[in-house]
Amino acid sequence: MTPVNPIIEARQTAIAAGKGAYLADDSRREIRICAGTACHASGRVALKKAVDAALAERGLAKKVAVIETGCHGFCEQGPIMVLRPQGIFYPRVQPKDVAEIVDTSVVGDGIVERLLYKDPATGRPVAAEREIPFYALQTRIVLGLNGKIDPFSLDDYLAHGGYTALTKVLAERDPSGVIDQVERSGLRGRGGAGFPTGRKWRTSRANPGDVHYIICNADEGDPGAFMDRSVLEGNPHSVIEGMIIAAYAIGADNGPVAGYVYVRHEYPFAVERLRAALDQARERGLLGTNILGSGFDFDIRINQGAGAFVCGESTALTASIEGLRGMPRGKHIRTAAHGLWGQPTNLNNVESYANVPWIINHGAEAFTAVGTDTSKGTKIFSLTGKVVNGGLIEVPMGTTLRKVIFDIGGGMLPGRSFKAVQLGGPSGGCLPSSLLDEPIDFESLLAAGSMMGSGGMVVVDDSTCMVDFAKFFLKFTAEESCGKCVPCRVGSTRMLEILERISAGEATVDDIDLLAELADDVAEGSLCALGGSAPNPVLSTLRYFKDEVMAHVLEHRCPAGVCRPLIRYTIDEKACTGCRACVSACPSAAITGERKQPHILDQALCIKCDACRQACRYDAVRVESGALAPAGRRRK
Amino acid sequence: MADSNGNGNGKRPRTAVQAGGVEAALRGSALYEVLKGIDFERRQLVGKSPGVGLLDLTEKPGGGYNCYACTLCERVCPVDAIELEYCPEFPEQPFDAEAARAAALAAGPGESCGAASACVMGEKPAFVQVPVDMRLLDPVIAGIRSGSGLIEAMHATQEAYGYLPRVALEAIADEMHLDFSRVYGVASFYSQFRLKPVGKYVIDVCMGTACHVAGAPLVLEAFSQELEIPVGDTTADGLFTLQTVNCVGACALAPVVRLGSDETFGRMGPSEARRLVRRLRKQEQEATR
Ligand SMILES: Cc1cc2nc3c(=O)[nH]c(=O)nc-3n(C[C@H](O)[C@H](O)[C@H](O)COP(=O)(O)O)c2cc1C
Numbered sequence: 068m069t070p071v072n073p074i075i076e077a078r079q080t081a082i083a084a085g086k087g088a089y090l091a092d093d094s095r096r097e098i099r100i101c102a103g104t105a106c107h108a109s110g111r112v113a114l115k116k117a118v119d120a121a122l123a124e125r126g127l128a129k130k131v132a133v134i135e136t137g138c139h140g141f142c143e144q145g146p147i148m149v150l151r152p153q154g155i156f157y158p159r160v161q162p163k164d165v166a167e168i169v170d171t172s173v174v175g176d177g178i179v180e181r182l183l184y185k186d187p188a189t190g191r192p193v194a195a196e197r198e199i200p201f202y203a204l205q206t207r208i209v210l211g212l213n214g215k216i217d218p219f220s221l222d223d224y225l226a227h228g229g230y231t232a233l234t235k236v237l238a239e240r241d242p243s244g245v246i247d248q249v250e251r252s253g254l255r256g257r258g259g260a261g262f263p264t265g266r267k268w269r270t271s272r273a274n275p276g277d278v279h280y281i282i283c284n285a286d287e288g289d290p291g292a293f294m295d296r297s298v299l300e301g302n303p304h305s306v307i308e309g310m311i312i313a314a315y316a317i318g319a320d321n322g323p324v325a326g327y328v329y330v331r332h333e334y335p336f337a338v339e340r341l342r343a344a345l346d347q348a349r350e351r352g353l354l355g356t357n358i359l360g361s362g363f364d365f366d367i368r369i370n371q372g373a374g375a376f377v378c379g380e381s382t383a384l385t386a387s388i389e390g391l392r393g394m395p396r397g398k399h400i401r402t403a404a405h406g407l408w409g410q411p412t413n414l415n416n417v418e419s420y421a422n423v424p425w426i427i428n429h430g431a432e433a434f435t436a437v438g439t440d441t442s443k444g445t446k447i448f449s450l451t452g453k454v455v456n457g458g459l460i461e462v463p464m465g466t467t468l469r470k471v472i473f474d475i476g477g478g479m480l481p482g483r484s485f486k487a488v489q490l491g492g493p494s495g496g497c498l499p500s501s502l503l504d505e506p507i508d509f510e511s512l513l514a515a516g517s518m519m520g521s522g523g524m525v526v527v528d529d530s531t532c533m534v535d536f537a538k539f540f541l542k543f544t545a546e547e548s549c550g551k552c553v554p555c556r557v558g559s560t561r562m563l564e565i566l567e568r569i570s571a572g573e574a575t576v577d578d579i580d581l582l583a584e585l586a587d588d589v590a591e592g593s594l595c596a597l598g599g600s601a602p603n604p605v606l607s608t609l610r611y612f613k614d615e616v617m618a619h620v621l622e623h624r625c626p627a628g629v630c631r632p633l634i635r636y637t638i639d640e641k642a643c644t645g646c647r648a649c650v651s652a653c654p655s656a657a658i659t660g661e662r663k664q665p666h667i668l669d670q671a672l673c674i675k676c677d678a679c680r681q682a683c684r685y686d687a688v689r690v691e692s693g694a695l696a697p698a699g700r701r702r703k
Numbered sequence: 704m705a706d707s708n709g710n711g712n713g714k715r716p717r718t719a720v721q722a723g724g725v726e727a728a729l730r731g732s733a734l735y736e737v738l739k740g741i742d743f744e745r746r747q748l749v750g751k752s753p754g755v756g757l758l759d760l761t762e763k764p765g766g767g768y769n770c771y772a773c774t775l776c777e778r779v780c781p782v783d784a785i786e787l788e789y790c791p792e793f794p795e796q797p798f799d800a801e802a803a804r805a806a807a808l809a810a811g812p813g814e815s816c817g818a819a820s821a822c823v824m825g826e827k828p829a830f831v832q833v834p835v836d837m838r839l840l841d842p843v844i845a846g847i848r849s850g851s852g853l854i855e856a857m858h859a860t861q862e863a864y865g866y867l868p869r870v871a872l873e874a875i876a877d878e879m880h881l882d883f884s885r886v887y888g889v890a891s892f893y894s895q896f897r898l899k900p901v902g903k904y905v906i907d908v909c910m911g912t913a914c915h916v917a918g919a920p921l922v923l924e925a926f927s928q929e930l931e932i933p934v935g936d937t938t939a940d941g942l943f944t945l946q947t948v949n950c951v952g953a954c955a956l957a958p959v960v961r962l963g964s965d966e967t968f969g970r971m972g973p974s975e976a977r978r979l980v981r982r983l984r985k986q987e988q989e990a991t992r
Contacts, residue, residue, distance in 0.1 A: 104951065104952050104953050105952075105953040105954070105955050105956055107953075107967070108953045108956055108959065108967035108968075108969055109956065109969065142953070142954070142955035142956075143955045145955070145956075287952075288949065288950075289950070290910065290911035290912045290913075290915075290949050290950040291911045291912030291913050291950060291954055292950070292952075293950075293952030293953075293954065296952050332858065332895055333895075333948060333949070333950070333951060333952075334952070335964070370852065370854070370855070371854070371855065371858055372854075372893075372895075373854055373857070373858065373893030373894070373895040373896055374893050374894035374895035374896075374948075374949070375892065375893050375894060376949065387854065388852065389852075390852045390853030390854055390889065391889065392888055392889055392892040393892065393893070449952075449954065451912070451913035451954035451955065451957070452912070452913050452916055452917075452954075453916065457913070457954060457955040458955060489912065492912070523912065525912045525913060525916065527916050531916050536915075536916070539912070539915045540912075543910075543949075549892075652974045654925070654928065654929075654973075654977060674928075676921055676924065676925060676928075676973045677918065677921050677972070677973060678925070678972065678973040678974045678977075681972045681973070681974065682974060
C-alpha cells in the first residue's frame with residue numbers, strides 16, 4: 068500500500084465508528100436546520116436564532132448540536148428542521164413553535180403532532196423523514212448526504228465515508244484503471260448532452276499539452292434548475308473529491324494538472340461553502356502538492372461567472388475564465404484538445420463529478436444496476452412549477468414522468484389539471500400528458516422532442532398558456548444569445564416577433580409556417596448549441612399544443628386566459644359580495660362600487676395587472692377571452 | 704440637421720451616423736444585388752449586432768433630432784466602431800459638423816448630452832459625475848497583481864463601488880495592459896455588471912421559469928409602475944434600482960423578489976410589490992424627518 072495520510076485514516080475509523088451512516092442508532096441529540104437557498108428565503112436565520120435561544124434557556128447549548136445543513140430538497144416545506152436521532156421531520160417551522168418542539172422532541176422523546184408534515188393523500192401526519200413519500204420514493208446516490216452533513220465540516224464528510232474513494236484511487240496507483248472503471252459504469256454527463264464521462268476523460272488524457280485542465284461546470288444557467296447549486300451547498304466535498312479523482316486519472320502520470328470550478332455569481336452560498344471546503348481540503352493535504360503523500364499535485368481555483376447563460380457552453384466558459392467575452396467558437400477543435408489557454412481540458416458538470424466517488428466506492432457494476440440500458444445511475448431534477456411538492460428529486464434513470472410528478476411531486480394543485488411538463492430549460496421542450504408514462508432517459512426524451520438538459524423540470528397546469536410559455540423561453544435565448552452568429556442572434560429575435568404576434572392575436576396561418584421554417588434554420592445554422600437548441604420549446608409547442616396556438620391565430624382567443632391583448636377582466640355580479648378588496652387593490656382606479664353592492668370594472672381604465680383577481684376571496688373576478696367561458700389564471 | 708429629412712416622402716431619413724456603412728459599402732457589388740431586397744431601413748435592430756445595421760438618431764417630440772452633432776459618440780466609442788460621414792444619400796446637405804454644432808448651441812442653451820468627460824458643447828454638463836474614491840480600488844489592483852483574472856477584478860470592483868465606474872475600469876485596463884475597449888467590452892457583455900451607480904435599494908425580480916408561470920411578469924410590471932422607472936433604471940431620488948435576475952433557485956417560493964443581497968420575498972403578487980415599495984418609501988421619509 069502507498070502511504071496514505073495517517074491523520075485521515077485515524078480520523079475516519081474513529082468517527083465512522085462513533086457516528087455511522089444516516090439514521091444509525093446513535094444517541095447524540097442533534098438539530099439539523101436546512102440552510103439551502105429556499106429555506107433561507109423562508110426564514111431559516113430566524114429559526115436558527117430561536118433554536119439557539121431555546122437550547123440556551125434550557126442549558127442545552129453545549130449538549131445538543133445545531134447543524135446547518137445543505138438543501139434537504141423538500142423546498143416547498145421550508146424552513147425544514149430534522150431532529151436526530153429520531154429522524155423527526157418538522158416542516159415550515161415558525162420561531163414561535165420552537166420552544167414546544169425542543170421541550171417535546173429534544174428534551175423529551177415525544178412528537179408535536181400538530182406541527183408534523185401531513186401526507187396530502189391520506190391526510191395523516193408523518194413523523195419520520197424517510198417515511199414521507201417525497202423522500203421514500205427517491206433513490207439518493209448524489210444527494211445521499213445532502214441535509215445530513217454540515218457542509219462546512221470536512222470531518223462530517225469524512226465520518227460518512229468521504230474521501231475513501233480518493234484514498235482508494237491513490238493507493239491503487241492506476242490512473243487509466245480509474246478511467247476504465249468510470250467507462251464501465253456507463254456514467255454519462257449530467258450537464259445536458261449526456262456524453263460518456265469515461266470516454267471524455269480518456270480523450271483528454273490522450274491529448275498532449277503543457278498542463279491538463281480539469282474544470283467543473285457549475286454555471287447552471289437554466290432558469291428553474293438548482294440541482295448543482297444544492298449539491299455544492301449541501302455537500303461540496305463530494306464534487307471536490309470527484310474532481311481530484313478525475314485529475315488523477317487524467318494527469319497523474321501525464322504532466323501537471325490544474326482545476327477550476329466555474330460557478331454562477333448568483334449563488335453566493337454555494338461559492339462560500341465551496342471556498343471553505345477547498346480551504347479545508349488544502350489544510351488536510353487533500354489538495355495542493357503531494358496529495359496525501361502520493362506525490363500527486365493538484366489544486367482547484369474558483370472562477371465566478373457574471374450572469375451570461377451562454378457561459379455554460381464549454382468554449383464560452385473557457386473564454387470567460389480567460390477574461391474574455393463569453394462567446395463560443397466552432398467545435399471542430401475540441402475542448403479536450405484545445406480548451407482553456409489552448410491546453411487539453413476536461414469539462415464536466417457538478418453532478419457528473421459528484422457521482423464519481425460513489426462509483427469508485429461501490430464499483431461500476433453497482434452503478435450499472437441502476438437505470439436503463441443506455442442511461443445508468445440516477446438523475447437529480449428540480450421539480451418546480453404548479454406541483455404540490457416542489458423541490459429536489461433524485462430518481463433512477465428510466466423512472467416515468469408520472470411517478471416523478473404525481474407520486475413524488477404530489478400531483479397538481481387542488482382544482483387544477485396537468486397540462487405540460489417542460490424539461491431541459493430553454494433548450495428543451497414541453498411534453499403533454501400523453502407522454503407521462505415515458506421513461507426519463509437521454510434517448511426517450513430526445514425522441515419526444517425534449518431533452519434531459521441539466522435537470523430542470525417545470526410542471527404547468529391549465530392556467531399556463533403554451534404560447535406565452537414558449538415566448539418566455541425564446542425571449543430568454545434571444546436575450547442570452549451572445550451575438551456572434553447571425554442565425555441565433557437575428558433568428559431567435561425574429562421568431563420571438565412571430566410569437567408575439569401570435570399572442571397578440573395578430574398572426575396569420577402563414578406565420579406559423581414561417582415560424583417552423585425559421586426554427587429549422589436557426590437550429591441548423593447556429594454556431595453553438597445555444598442557438599442549436601433554442602427552437603426546441605417552439606417546435607415542441609407546435610408539435611403537441613397546436614390547437615392552443617391555432618386558437619390564438621384563428622379565433623383570437625387565449626384559452627388559458629394569459630395573453631394580455633386577448634383577455635379582459637370582468638366581475639361576476641352574482642359572486643361579488645361587495646367587500647371592496649379589489650377596489651383597494653386596483654392601482655388604476657378601474658373598479659368602483661359601494662360596500663355590499665356588486666362592483667363595476669371599467670374596461671377602459673383596466674390595465675390587466677391581475678391585482679383584483681388575486682385580492683378577491685370569492686372568485687368573483689373572472690378572466691375572459693374570446694367568446695369562451697371564464698378561464699382562471701395564475702392562481703397563487 | 705434639424706430638417707435633414709430632405710427626401711420629403713415622410714419616410715425616416717437615413718441617418719448621418721452609420722455603423723459599418725453596410726449599404727454604402729455594398730452598393731455596386733454583386734452582393735448588393737442579392738441583398739437589396741433586405742430591409743436596410745428596419746428600425747428594430749437586434750441587440751448585439753456587431754457591425755451590421757444602422758445607428759439611428761432619436762427625434763425630438765417637436766421634430767428634428769436630439770443630436771447636436773457634437774461627435775462625442777465617435778470619439779468615446781471604446782472600440783472605434785463609429786465613423787461620422789455625411790450621408791451619401793443626401794448630397795444636397797453635406798454634413799457640416801461646425802454649422803450643426805453652432806445651430807444646436809443657438810437653439811438649445813442649457814441642454815447637454817451629459818457626457819462629462821468629453822463634452823464639446825462648451826457648457827457645464829447637467830449631470831455631474833459622482834466622485835469616485837480611487838482608494839477603494841487598491842485591493843482590486845493588489846488582487847490583479849496576485850493573479851486574479853479580469854472578471855474576478857470586476858466583481859471585486861463592483862463589490863467596492865456598487866457598480867463599475869469608468870475610471871476604475873481604466874485603471875484596471877492599465878494595470879492589466881489591456882485596451883480599454885477590451886475591458887469595456889467584457890463589462891458590457893455580462894449582465895451582472897452595472898455601468899451606472901445603483902440606488903440604495905436594489906430590487907431583483909426573479910425571471911426564472913417557475914417564477915414566470917407563477918406570474919413574475921405582473922410583479923415586475925407593478926414595480927415598474929409604482930417606481931415609475933423602466934426595468935434596469937434607478938429612480939431620480941437614487942433610492943431604488945429595478946432589475947431582473949434569471950433565476951435565484953428558490954423556485955418553490957415563486958414568484959421571488961430579492962431586495963439587496965440578503966432579503967428575499969417569496970410568493971409575491973402585484974399588490975405585494977406595490978406595498979413593498981410604499982413601505983420602503985415611508986421608512987425613508989420617516990428616517991429623514
Ligand atoms: C448554452 C449552453 C449552456 C449550458 N449550460 C450548462 C450549465 O449551466 N451547466 C452544465 O453543466 N452544462 C451546461 N452546458 C453543457 C456544457 O456545454 C457541457 O456539455 C457540459 O458541462 C459537459 O459536462 P458533462 O459531460 O458532465 O455533462 C451548456 C451548454 C450550452 C450550449
